[in-house]
Amino acid sequence: MSAELQNKAIQAIEMLENAGADDAWATAIQSRDVEFEYRDGALEKVKDTTSQALSVEIYVDGRYSSHATTDLNPERLQSFFAEAVAITRALEPDEYREITPAYLFAERPTTHLDLVDQAVFGIDREQRLQWCEILDASARDNERVISATGGVYDGSQISAAASSNGFRGTQESTYCWYGSSVTLRDQGDRRAEDGFYAGGAHVSALPAASSVGRTALERALSRLGAAQGPTLKTTMLVDARAAGQLIGRLLRPANARNVQQEQSFWSGLIGEQAFSDKLTIIDDPLIPRGLASRHYDAEGISARRLPIVENGVVMNLYVDTYNGRKAGMQPTTGSPSNRVIGTGDYSLDALLAEVGDGVYVTSWLGGNADSTTGDFSLGVRGHMIENGKLGRSVGEMNVTGNLRDLFSRLVLVGNDVYPYSSTLSPSLVFADVDFSGV
Amino acid sequence: MRIKRREFLGHVAAGSAVVTMPAFLSGCGVQTATAVSEATPENPFMSWFGVDQATTARVMSELTANGADAADLYFQHSRTNSLTLEDGIVSSANSSIEQGVGLRVVVGEQTGYAFTEDLTLPSMLAAARTSSAIASGGRVTPPQSFNPAGAGDMYVTTVPWADVGINQKLPILKFVDEKTRAMDPSIQKVAVYWADADERVMIATLGGKLVTDHRPMTRLTVVVTAKKNGEVQTGYSNIAAREDFDWYTEERLLTMVQEAVDRTMIQFEARRPPAGEMPVILASGPSGILLHEAIGHGMEADFNRKGVSIYSDMIGKQVAEPFITIVDQADIPNERGALNYDDEGNQAGRTVLVKDGILQSYLHDEISAKQYGLQPTGSGRRESYKYAPMPRMSCTFMEDGPHTREEIIEAVDHGIICETYTNGQVQIGAGDYTFYVKNGWLVEGGKVTAPIKDVNIIGNGPESLKRITMVANDARLDTGGWTCGKNGQSVPVSQGIPTVLVSKMTVGGENVS
Numbered sequence: 001m002s003a004e005l006q007n008k009a010i011q012a013i014e015m016l017e018n019a020g021a022d023d024a025w026a027t028a029i030q031s032r033d034v035e036f037e038y039r040d041g042a043l044e045k046v047k048d049t050t051s052q053a054l055s056v057e058i059y060v061d062g063r064y065s066s067h068a069t070t071d072l073n074p075e076r077l078q079s080f081f082a083e084a085v086a087i088t089r090a091l092e093p094d095e096y097r098e099i100t101p102a103y104l105f106a107e108r109p110t111t112h113l114d115l116v117d118q119a120v121f122g123i124d125r126e127q128r129l130q131w132c133e134i135l136d137a138s139a140r141d142n143e144r145v146i147s148a149t150g151g152v153y154d155g156s157q158i159s160a161a162a163s164s165n166g167f168r169g170t171q172e173s174t175y176c177w178y179g180s181s182v183t184l185r186d187q188g189d190r191r192a193e194d195g196f197y198a199g200g201a202h203v204s205a206l207p208a209a210s211s212v213g214r215t216a217l218e219r220a221l222s223r224l225g226a227a228q229g230p231t232l233k234t235t236m237l238v239d240a241r242a243a244g245q246l247i248g249r250l251l252r253p254a255n256a257r258n259v260q261q262e263q264s265f266w267s268g269l270i271g272e273q274a275f276s277d278k279l280t281i282i283d284d285p286l287i288p289r290g291l292a293s294r295h296y297d298a299e300g301i302s303a304r305r306l307p308i309v310e311n312g313v314v315m316n317l318y319v320d321t322y323n324g325r326k327a328g329m330q331p332t333t334g335s336p337s338n339r340v341i342g343t344g345d346y347s348l349d350a351l352l353a354e355v356g357d358g359v360y361v362t363s364w365l366g367g368n369a370d371s372t373t374g375d376f377s378l379g380v381r382g383h384m385i386e387n388g389k390l391g392r393s394v395g396e397m398n399v400t401g402n403l404r405d406l407f408s409r410l411v412l413v414g415n416d417v418y419p420y421s422s423t424l425s426p427s428l429v430f431a432d433v434d435f436s437g438v
Numbered sequence: 439m440r441i442k443r444r445e446f447l448g449h450v451a452a453g454s455a456v457v458t459m460p461a462f463l464s465g466c467g468v469q470t471a472t473a474v475s476e477a478t479p480e481n482p483f484m485s486w487f488g489v490d491q492a493t494t495a496r497v498m499s500e501l502t503a504n505g506a507d508a509a510d511l512y513f514q515h516s517r518t519n520s521l522t523l524e525d526g527i528v529s530s531a532n533s534s535i536e537q538g539v540g541l542r543v544v545v546g547e548q549t550g551y552a553f554t555e556d557l558t559l560p561s562m563l564a565a566a567r568t569s570s571a572i573a574s575g576g577r578v579t580p581p582q583s584f585n586p587a588g589a590g591d592m593y594v595t596t597v598p599w600a601d602v603g604i605n606q607k608l609p610i611l612k613f614v615d616e617k618t619r620a621m622d623p624s625i626q627k628v629a630v631y632w633a634d635a636d637e638r639v640m641i642a643t644l645g646g647k648l649v650t651d652h653r654p655m656t657r658l659t660v661v662v663t664a665k666k667n668g669e670v671q672t673g674y675s676n677i678a679a680r681e682d683f684d685w686y687t688e689e690r691l692l693t694m695v696q697e698a699v700d701r702t703m704i705q706f707e708a709r710r711p712p713a714g715e716m717p718v719i720l721a722s723g724p725s726g727i728l729l730h731e732a733i734g735h736g737m738e739a740d741f742n743r744k745g746v747s748i749y750s751d752m753i754g755k756q757v758a759e760p761f762i763t764i765v766d767q768a769d770i771p772n773e774r775g776a777l778n779y780d781d782e783g784n785q786a787g788r789t790v791l792v793k794d795g796i797l798q799s800y801l802h803d804e805i806s807a808k809q810y811g812l813q814p815t816g817s818g819r820r821e822s823y824k825y826a827p828m829p830r831m832s833c834t835f836m837e838d839g840p841h842t843r844e845e846i847i848e849a850v851d852h853g854i855i856c857e858t859y860t861n862g863q864v865q866i867g868a869g870d871y872t873f874y875v876k877n878g879w880l881v882e883g884g885k886v887t888a889p890i891k892d893v894n895i896i897g898n899g900p901e902s903l904k905r906i907t908m909v910a911n912d913a914r915l916d917t918g919g920w921t922c923g924k925n926g927q928s929v930p931v932s933q934g935i936p937t938v939l940v941s942k943m944t945v946g947g948e949n950v951s
Binding site for chain 2: 039040042043044045046047048049050051052053063064065066067068069070071072080083084087088090091092093094096097125146147149183186189190191192193223226228231232233261262263326365366367368369370371372373375376377378379381395396397398399400434435436437438
């Protein structure tokens with residue numbers, strides 16, 4: 001299968017060269033995705049699909065364009081490519097546009113990433129239905145439940161890439177996830193809701209379906225009786241799952257494109273102690289079974305471990321070849337893989353005890369951040385922390401500040417890494433955070 | 439510096455896309471299909487997808503072989519072109535084609551779904567068999583042929599985007615770049631992003647209906663970065679519509695440029711407001727994001743048939759002041775959220791969500807309509823052939839009220855007025871929602887004073903509706919390119935509102951101690 005896709009990519013390169021491209025990059029992708037969803041005791045949705053797509057990047061007379069299609073009919077592909085080359089010729093030349101230089105393909109790692117589990121291909125209808133039934137029963141095991149939807153999501157993807165300057169590569173992966181969302185009757189017309197989903201590349205990454213359903217229910221139960229929290233400046237403990245999302249916001253402008261466009265608060269920070277010394281972020285594409293593991297990135301750059309922040313000092317940014325050339329930076333990789341956040345010694349309970357009084361944030365609701373300045377304001381849900389223990393459930397609050405400033409006030413780091421995300425973060429504690437509520 | 443908002447409004451209203459809503463809508467009822475073409479194999483959409491009546495009937499027959507209450511084939515071909523101007527040159531182009539057919543079977547509340555990008559008969563039959571596995575043993579009589587519905591006229595264009603050459607588009611990007619740079623010496627970077635799309639859909643239903651729609655879309659965005667005394671600020675503006683090339687008049691482009699530069703420059707003076715609860719004025723137009731988040735999603739009937747929305751038990755109840763009417767309407771010509779037919783092939787039209795303060799109707803797709811014993815409201819939408827449809831909004835807005843913008847500002851002693859937004863989100867069950875305010879102003883002693891920026895606002899849907907105490911008479915739809923995401927599917931939407939006062943909302947800000 002992967003050889004066949006590789007051929008499609010190579011054929012695309014030949015067709016593009018015949019159409020007039022000086023250089024070309026092609027990626028062919030094929031995926032299978034199966035979705036079984038179960039709601040309130042009955043199967044609600046079955047989706048079973050196989051999908052294909054071809055994407056290309058072309059370089060003509062110092063000009064660049066990218067194209068994608070799901071229509072792989074050879075004749076129509078030929079006219080699509082001819083048009084693509086014509087579009088490219090009509091653009092302005094850009095001296096920084098150049099196909100990924102071959103030296104960046106060199107030394108591709110051979111680490112066994114273990115991203116394909118044959119057992120995923122063996123999951124059948126009966127297995128999915130059985131998981132759905134267990135998820136459903138455990139998620140609905142409470143008299144307050146109005147509705148619970150559970151689902152099993154599994155599949156596989158193969159991609160093959162080829163370039164006119166000799167790149168060849170294929171990557172294959174499987175996935176298997178399941179989980180539930182639960183809605184409970186709360187005060188008045190209000191409903192409390194939450195969910196939990198777990199999985200990974202291998203079937204063995206799945207916790208027992210009953211515990212996943214139960215966790216979803218428990219998360220929803222903890223939202224019961226949520227009231228608006230107070231307006232105050234206090235300590236913020238962010239749970240591991242929500243912390244990964246916050247790190248994602250922090251890293252969004254940590255790349256050459258944002259820096260080159262002068263839209264990044266990371267500009268000029270390389271080598272600087274920009275954040276608390278408790279903060280370490282390593283981009284590691286070579287973690288076996290990692291959710292974003294890979295041997296090469298979308299430009300074909302060989303994967304390697306890339307420290308972004310070490311003990312608060314900025315080490316590297318995400319640099320693709322084009323924006324790297326424009327900004328005068330050496331390419332690293334333009335796209336994040338697994339982001340591993342440095343851990344501390346504290347369990348969640350120990351963090352609560354250390355915090356004493358503050359707000360425990362378990363999820364975000366909306367909000368945004370300005371990439372240029374780092375100014376952010378986010379809706380939060382969670383609990384008050386009182387005397388080192390979890391207190392009442394709160395919501396309808398905002399937390400507001402500046403991302404660089406916030407991460408310079410990272411005071412404690414947990415050891416409780418959330419495994420179901422490509423950002424592997426523990427719980428994080430920040431001092432003196434502005435909350436707005438009642 | 440002040441953003442001259444009123445002037446800006448007057449300026450744009452002279453064009454055709456932005457109009458005050460009531461006058462506009464009064465002349466625009468639900469469009470009825472007039473021209474019905476003959477069911478021939480020469481149907482241009484069938485030819486486009488390389489199928490005919492017999493093939494389509496054959497696939498439908500396979501799809502419903504195990505029974506079905508409803509079933510449809512959703513053929514789609516979507517061609518998108520985009521251009522990027524950065525650092526003074528149009529240095530990259532992108533085009534993409536998405537083509538495929540989605541095959542859906544519905545039995546009660548159960549859905550079977552499959553799609554294929556290979557539109558040959560064997561591939562479609564295989565996908566039909568996969569999809570049909572949800573059903574077991576029922577019997578239906580599939581149609582032998584499909585009867586074409588009339589073409590809609592919500593976005594008739596003279597020249598399809600496919601026929602507009604890149605040479606015609608480039609000068610627009612260059613013009614926007616040059617005009618933006620000329621606006622202020624502190625401007626360091628200008629980026630201009632162009633997108634146009636031609637989408638063809640053909641829906642064949644178990645009921646024998648054949649609905650076709652050609653949906654154009656275009657969007658233009660300008661991003662400005664400016665530097666003053668070492669401080670850098672970024673702002674942007676965009677415009678979007680189901681329009682053709684002629685829509686891009688010089689006046690419209692200059693308005694967008696002015697807006698982007700104003701939004702950027704004001705940030706050098708803007709600060710965070712104090713944190714906490716306060717009265718919030720939502721300026722007309724983009725503030726329709728309030729309706730989208732605080733009530734729109736909660737009124738989508740899939741959430742209500744499952745009982746998971748905070749609005750599930752509120753139909754017929756007084757939810758707002760009697761001068762408040764909130765509508766979701768797809769048949770507004772050329773708006774980004776406009777539709778002739780929804781993605782189940784039903785006529786898209788006007789659904790009154792709240793009339794004179796009373797909750798009226800949910801937004802229904804066929805599944806929910808059947809469960810409630812109602813007609814679908816034409817709200818079944820999907821991102822593409824890769825997805826099953828569900829109830830979604832189109833153009834959501836509030837009609838004019840009895841007050842004026844000036845009266846509303848005068849009524850606020852300590853509060854803020856919100857002008858522009860980047861995004862919002864809602865929790866359907868609890869009703870808590872948020873939206874992020876990019877630009878706004880403090881209101882002190884009944885007067886607009888200092889600029890503010892970057893604050894999230896959070897509230898509870900039903901509570902906020904009750905707290906809308908004043909509604910002005912300046913309703914308008916926003917021309918920005920809003921996209922709504924739900925369960926992993928994105929669809930284009932529009933939103934609008936007159937200036938309103940919400941007596942209390944929670945504003946993210948700084949604690950002054």
